[in-house]
Amino acid sequence: MKxxxxxxxxxxxxxxxxxxxxxxxxxxxxxxxARRAKDYPLLVRRVTAARxxxxxxxxxxxxxxxxxxxxxxxxxxxxxxxxxxxGTISLKTDAQGKVLSTALLRMEIEVSR
Amino acid sequence: MSGSxxxxxxxxGQGFWGDWLEAPYRQVTGGPVDFxxxxxxxxVTMSIMQKQKARDPSLGYATDFVPLMKRLLPVLVERxxxxxxxxxxxxxxxxxxxxxxxxxxxxLAGKLRIAVVTGDDLLGRLxxxxxxxxxxxxxxxxxxxxxxxDQVLAANAYLGAAPLVEGLARNAxxxxxxxxxDTGLTLAPIMHHFGWADDDWDRxxxxxxxxxxxxxxxxxxxxxxxVDWERIADLADVGYPIVEARPDGTFDVIKHPGTGGRIxxxxxxxQLVYEMGDPxxxxxxxxxxxxxxxxxxxxxxDKVRVSGIRGKPRTDKLKVSVAYFYGYKAVGTLxxxxxxxxxKAKLADRVLRQRLDDLGLKFEAIHTEFVGADATHGPLxxxxxxxxxLPEVQLRVAVRARAQAPVDRFTREIAPLILNGPPSxxxxxxxxxxxEEIVAFWPALIDxxxxxxxxxxxxx
Numbered sequence: 101m102k103x104x105x106x107x108x109x110x111x112x113x114x115x116x117x118x119x120x121x122x123x124x125x126x127x128x129x130x131x132x133x134a135r136r137a138k139d140y141p142l143l144v145r146r147v148t149a150a151r152x153x154x155x156x157x158x159x160x161x162x163x164x165x166x167x168x169x170x171x172x173x174x175x176x177x178x179x180x181x182x183x184x185x186x187g188t189i190s191l192k193t194d195a196q197g198k199v200l201s202t203a204l205l206r207m208e209i210e211v212s213r
Numbered sequence: 214m215s216g217s218x219x220x221x222x223x224x225x226g227q228g229f230w231g232d233w234l235e236a237p238y239r240q241v242t243g244g245p246v247d248f249x250x251x252x253x254x255x256x257v258t259m260s261i262m263q264k265q266k267a268r269d270p271s272l273g274y275a276t277d278f279v280p281l282m283k284r285l286l287p288v289l290v291e292r293x294x295x296x297x298x299x300x301x302x303x304x305x306x307x308x309x310x311x312x313x314x315x316x317x318x319x320x321l322a323g324k325l326r327i328a329v330v331t332g333d334d335l336l337g338r339l340x341x342x343x344x345x346x347x348x349x350x351x352x353x354x355x356x357x358x359x360x361x362x363d364q365v366l367a368a369n370a371y372l373g374a375a376p377l378v379e380g381l382a383r384n385a386x387x388x389x390x391x392x393x394x395d396t397g398l399t400l401a402p403i404m405h406h407f408g409w410a411d412d413d414w415d416r417x418x419x420x421x422x423x424x425x426x427x428x429x430x431x432x433x434x435x436x437x438x439x440v441d442w443e444r445i446a447d448l449a450d451v452g453y454p455i456v457e458a459r460p461d462g463t464f465d466v467i468k469h470p471g472t473g474g475r476i477x478x479x480x481x482x483x484q485l486v487y488e489m490g491d492p493x494x495x496x497x498x499x500x501x502x503x504x505x506x507x508x509x510x511x512x513x514x515d516k517v518r519v520s521g522i523r524g525k526p527r528t529d530k531l532k533v534s535v536a537y538f539y540g541y542k543a544v545g546t547l548x549x550x551x552x553x554x555x556x557k558a559k560l561a562d563r564v565l566r567q568r569l570d571d572l573g574l575k576f577e578a579i580h581t582e583f584v585g586a587d588a589t590h591g592p593l594x595x596x597x598x599x600x601x602x603l604p605e606v607q608l609r610v611a612v613r614a615r616a617q618a619p620v621d622r623f624t625r626e627i628a629p630l631i632l633n634g635p636p637s638x639x640x641x642x643x644x645x646x647x648x649e650e651i652v653a654f655w656p657a658l659i660d661x662x663x664x665x666x667x668x669x670x671x672x673x
Binding site for chain 2: 118119120121122123124125126129131133135155156158159167168169170171172173174176178184185187188189191192193194199200201202203206
């Protein structure tokens, strides 16, 4: 059988990772955790701060920062200006960004097969 | 080190004021534990408590703590389980007095010693601090606190573990505090038990990480856990997490046998990343913990071993949280049904906004959500053809203003839409929305030397 050359395929982050999010004032944080350790490098390559900023375009007012936790196979994102003033000021249902984690898991990234 | 070599167990009993009332009792009766740790203070809680104390000087603490202690005290005394709780709010002495009275009523006079930790409350000292050049600049906006001084409702520094350790060293059975960091409530009993030095940075960081893992209660033992959530067994009987710490700074996260929930590496990882900033510098009043040094391993069923934690010296500042009056908000909701539920809700929103505009009402913000379609994921929730088939959509409109009048008027504009707006509308059983006062928060730093924790003992 002839081997096909690897071609890019798209996968939802939900299939590769789980996540939890919370707030610090008007900044939301999302911790993105690889379901399998071997997928962590793929997350590091594909889920960049710039990519996450594009994903949430129109939903957050400030920049996105990313921190790496290779020991936990996790990335931590800070989404500044994500919460309409945050905490008690915010008018959003999700004033504390508790489920922004799930919005990140909608992102599709390219994986090779 | 002068302390014990035997492992010590710290059980989480409350992750916030309003958490499951059954959890603390189950934690002290479900198996051996040495300390019960309970976290009561969200930011907004302190300003509510200052208002209560202003009306009645015997209030201003987490009142639920007292009936809870009535139920727990006989078991605590019998099993020699000691309690650490920040239930004291802005009036720890009044909280302690109520617990003492409860203990005496239970016949425990002479059998209970309470340590009261204060010194965090800066409200009465604000003018002096500002006059002496402490600007208490907002960490986010860099504005000086003088901008909102007249609206300030509460101001508290976050204390660390040290005064709690002192209370335990002086043989307190119950430590009641005001504003103390969540993590300090767990670190303190571990430091006390092992006699850790207050500059043993790696171990202090380990106790801090232990505190971070259990400070939100069941969120570390299967509650609100996304990973594999459908297979997490028996949440109805969820076991709250327990830290079993060893003198070398390693610890296990466990729960009582036979309880529901799950303790796994994936679940503990979710809790570790919760509310995280820079993971290499998790700053507390006690130390700076490096979360990139944490090692996790599944050491058995419902047992995660945590090791490798590194720490750095504490800073010379403490965080201060100032609560101040900001303005008013209100939220109005209506439910629209199929067919075209979302279209109807969108038309109702346009009608409502035009009426608010025609009335000349000025708001700082008007925020619309279509619950069931876009409330949590915004434009990322792309419904496609499903949009027309949604069985129902809740229109949720919220407004915010510095003045009360426009918010009050807004609350009268929701009900009319039932008869004079788009069709197939219901769900107004709750009545007219209530305007709500907004208390906002002002995060700042203060020199550590300005804050002097005080530890006092009260015997029942």
